[in-house]
Amino acid sequence: MTDLLAVEGLGVEFDGGRGRGLFGRRLAGVRAVDAVSFSVNPGELIALVGESGSGKTTAIQAAARLLQPTAGTVRFQGTDLHGTSKKEMRALRRQIQLIYQDPYESLDPRYRVERIIEEPLRVHGVGSSRADRRELVLQALREVGLSPPESFLDRMPHELSGGQRQRVSIAAALVLKPALLIADEPVSMLDVSVRAGILDLLDGLRRKGLGIVMVTHDLSTAAHYADRIAVMYLGRIVETGPSRAIMTDPQHPYTQALLAAVPKMQRRTGTRALLQGESPDASAMPTGCRFHPRCPIAVDECRVVDPEIGPTGTTPGHQAACLLRRRTPTD
């Protein structure tokens, strides 16, 4: 079966080679994304999790062809996205829609809700008449749970709450009936009390067959809603697998540290076991395993060998990029 979206060995390098800084100094390339592979099937929700600067947003931008990758392939329904012409891409764009973190910035403040949701229809020439398009807009509003939909048509973005705005931006993405939705931190700007509503909405869309890639820095959100989680660190996926396996049996020390740092709903006794420092800049990539300078269990080998991601042998589909991960006899 062909994956809805299959990303293979994706790499994105900024200022690679040709870039020149102030006074003509040659700039070192910054490898923001390195050898990232993941896939999404229809009806599946994949979460890319990581700290800021881990490359998760860059990865999805390259996956949606908003950025030109420097390595790897992105296949959407079997078609190589970066090998298609602009014209072909335009048709594919309808199938791949994005929503962003900040519904305060992603909606045009001068347009009414109807115009915001209708815009993609006009751009793609969908609907033969205004009445036609209005019907599609109303349908999209219903789908995102804004009811009665008619009452939202004439509203301006500033008249809506944060949760309603995010629903409008999801409606504007859904109105083209895409097969894949890419959501970049869809709830992190929203109040805790409305987050679950938006995530439930995405979950419902997933159940109807939409494939979703969600970028988040919140592991607990990912755990509750994603089928699979990929944990990124400094541009690489360091661990991936079914959500439950990642949450209950993390194999990479970075994932373990992330989980330990998530505030728990209980009083803590004693101090937090913490990773010290912060993730280094991608322009000063450590040798060997990129996590070794902060890793609590690193051995000498970790300083020289860059570990490849491979099966952990614990759960099918569970992979980690760590020399010290459990090794199976077949590994």
Place this chain on the structure above:
Amino acid sequence: MTTPLLEIKDLTVDFRGRDESLKKIVRGVSLTLNPGERMGLVGESGCGKSTLQLAAMGLLPPNAEVSGSVLIDGVDILAGGEASMRAHRGTDLAMVFQGAMNAFNPTRTVGSQIVEAMVVHGGTSKRAAQDRTRDLLGLVGIPPDRAERYPHQFSGGMRQRVALAMALANHPRVLLADEPTTALDVIMQAQILELLEKLTKEFGLALLLVTHDLPIVVETCDWAAVMYSGRIVERGPIDEIHQQPTHPYTRLLFATVPGPDVDQRVASLPGVPPDASEEPPGCSFAPRCDRTIDICHNTRPQPGPIGPRHIAECHVAVPTRTRPAVREGDSDD
């Protein structure tokens, strides 16, 4: 009865609009905090928690009308106007904000800005201030030689540490922190929370932490105060608030937090918080509440005791007939 370090009494904030209309933001909030105590102030956006902190710091714009009192060791710091406020700001009360980036002048080194914060308050030479700046940076986990660097040379987490060092410059006794870790990653967040805890334990700093993140409060704080539509609807020891939330709003708020069990459903709170200006005759939470009785719609609940230092404003949790006459703040003594 001992005098608490910080006592906020019946604090009310209204904003006067250009058309002379009054927007009510904070409605008669009272709370107390003792040295070394950590209190989490939680609630949805717009409930007034940040405004409450800014009012206590005397940092609200001129169109804000503040009444009530903010007492430090029993002395009302709001009473003397801006002149008196200046004497208390930084030394008694200090504040850190969510966007630590905006707290600094981008064109000057962070060290010089911390030194300035001390010299402006007087009583210290530049030399002594420079020494203390290095100590402060060390305290918050930043190598002291980075005092010579500019704000943009720090990452978000590091900048928040520098902001904390600056807030601590004049030995404040109460730290007001407004979502200090919201913009940070979990690992940075844990580091900052650890640091805040250390400061309260080692220096007896009292912390009033505004956050929308309940697990942070459960993990870090001794007390929780839940704000809704300008009022504190429940406050008490964190263990009681967490394990036996009394107010339906508190209960629903806790239900919105994803738990450790990945199969458990996460609740969302229906509806949106009302505008505090509207002040319905009954309980402001009644329209969203799942437990209302008749009285909820026509009579505003008064604060009633749940336990020692545990108060809720709810007709259902504290039935009126069993409700002894409690003046706000009394049960805190």
